Amino acid sequence: MRRERGPIVQKVSQTDPEYRSAIEEARLRGGQAEHTFGENVLLAQGNSRLEMVSKSRQKFYDLIRDPAILLAIAEEIKTDQALYHELAVLFRTMDYDFDSVMLRLYSRFKKVPDKLYIRILQCHGAVMEKRKEHYHALKERWEGTIKSRFFVLMQKYGVTYRGHVFDDRINQLVFSFFDPLLARMRGAHAHYRRDIDAIENAIFEKNERGERILDHEILHALSGQTIVRRVRRENPYQKSPHEPTSTFGVQRVGLHLFPHLVSRFFWMNEGVTERLARELGGHQEFYYAYQQDMVKALCTKGRIEIPFELFVKAYFERYDTRKPYGKRIRAWDRLRKAINGAYDEGFLIRLDNFITREKDKILLDEQKKRRKEITTKDKIEAEKEVLQTALRLMDTDWRLIKEQ
Numbered sequence: 305m306r307r308e309r310g311p312i313v314q315k316v317s318q319t320d321p322e323y324r325s326a327i328e329e330a331r332l333r334g335g336q337a338e339h340t341f342g343e344n345v346l347l348a349q350g351n352s353r354l355e356m357v358s359k360s361r362q363k364f365y366d367l368i369r370d371p372a373i374l375l376a377i378a379e380e381i382k383t384d385q386a387l388y389h390e391l392a393v394l395f396r397t398m399d400y401d402f403d404s405v406m407l408r409l410y411s412r413f414k415k416v417p418d419k420l421y422i423r424i425l426q427c428h429g430a431v432m433e434k435r436k437e438h439y440h441a442l443k444e445r446w447e448g449t450i451k452s453r454f455f456v457l458m459q460k461y462g463v464t465y466r467g468h469v470f471d472d473r474i475n476q477l478v479f480s481f482f483d484p485l486l487a488r489m490r491g492a493h494a495h496y497r498r499d500i501d502a503i504e505n506a507i508f509e510k511n512e513r514g515e516r517i518l519d520h521e522i523l524h525a526l527s528g529q530t531i532v533r534r535v536r537r538e539n540p541y542q543k544s545p546h547e548p549t550s551t552f553g554v555q556r557v558g559l560h561l562f563p564h565l566v567s568r569f570f571w572m573n574e575g576v577t578e579r580l581a582r583e584l585g586g587h588q589e590f591y592y593a594y595q596q597d598m599v600k601a602l603c604t605k606g607r608i609e610i611p612f613e614l615f616v617k618a619y620f621e622r623y624d625t626r627k628p629y630g631k632r633i634r635a636w637d638r639l640r641k642a643i644n645g646a647y648d649e650g651f652l653i654r655l656d657n658f659i660t661r662e663k664d665k666i667l668l669d670e671q672k673k674r675r676k677e678i679t680t681k682d683k684i685e686a687e688k689e690v691l692q693t694a695l696r697l698m699d700t701d702w703r704l705i706k707e708q
């Protein structure tokens with residue numbers, strides 16, 4: 305008799321109580337609280353602090369290597385005149401010239417005594433407090449308009465999205481403000497975290513931009529998901545009571561899939577999200593231009609045109625555990641069929657493999673050339689480059705997109 309070994313995998317609904325409490329636990333573990341860079345240094349007391357200070361100083365030094373961050377920090381320091389003057393004296397910039405204080409902050413940072421470094425952190429903390437307030441005010445204003453704007457968009461694409469589902473999602477979500485210095489370490493200024501069902505934001509700039517970012521992230525959060533529960537099989541020889549018997553995972557957010565250990569259609573999901581975000585807010589400025597162009601190309605470059613509406617319907621489709629198998633993700637099935645019909649069977653996977661493989665090639669070359677770690681910025685640049693190539697090929701003939 306064959307023995308099953310792997311865990312039992314079941315799809316569950318987003319409102320499954322066990323799933324929701326697992327999210328709550330993950331939030332507590334993952335510290336979704338609003339943190340500021342250096343906060344732990346300022347809070348810690350005694351000897352542990354000395355070690356923390358030197359560790360955080362190294363991190364800070366690495367961060368200000370980025371000119372944009374250096375400039376932001378220098379601007380912050382300027383809000384504390386006493387600190388600014390002390391640094392100017394330390395750096396011997398007698399004219400208190402902003403540019404020279406800024407430049408020396410980096411080149412002579414190692415000479416800044418701990419005491420002054422801690423004051424830089426305090427100054428940063430004070431600025432963050434103001435930005436946090438600004439963010440919460442912005443969010444409150446945004447909350448006043450999002451529901452009606454969202455339903456206008458749903459109507460345009462003929463998507464059935466129930467009012468109570470929208471309300472439930474808004475209530476389930478956690479929104480938190482993030483220090484841009486910490487966000488940069490995580491690689492983005494705002495993101496929807498599927499593991500804790502939260503929107504984390506490091507936005508503090510102009511309102512217009514802040515609202516656009518919130519529009520983009522809320523679409524990720526409201527898009528359809530496929531959630532699975534993995535239940536460990538009973539093993540009489542190996543009992544460890546500390547391990548939970550079931551764990552949860554999100555296999556899909558919108559059009560972005562995460563089957564076992566891989567990520568698929570990231571570009572397609574971002575392209576659709578940003579196009580919808582633009583329509584949601586009438587925003588002029590936008591991100592992910594090439595991803596949007598690629599979705600457009602996918603709609604128009606095949607044998608027959610695919611309506612964008614099909615992408616939108618699949619994007620918002622929630623995996624329906626109450627329906628019989630085969631009918632649970634019908635909008636996805638329709639989209640897949642349309643793409644297979646306009647191109648060849650399996651074309652979407654081929655395109656995705658092409659993008660991933662070419663991107664990896666560029667990143668590997670970069671790594672060899674510079675012998676340093678690949679940043680999120682490098683990844684975004686690489687994807688841009690690959691999408692440009694893929695778009696050129698699609699313009700000529702989609703059959704030129706090959707796996708090898």
Ligand SMILES: [Zn+2]
Binds near residue numbers: 520574577
């Ligand atoms: Zn996004």
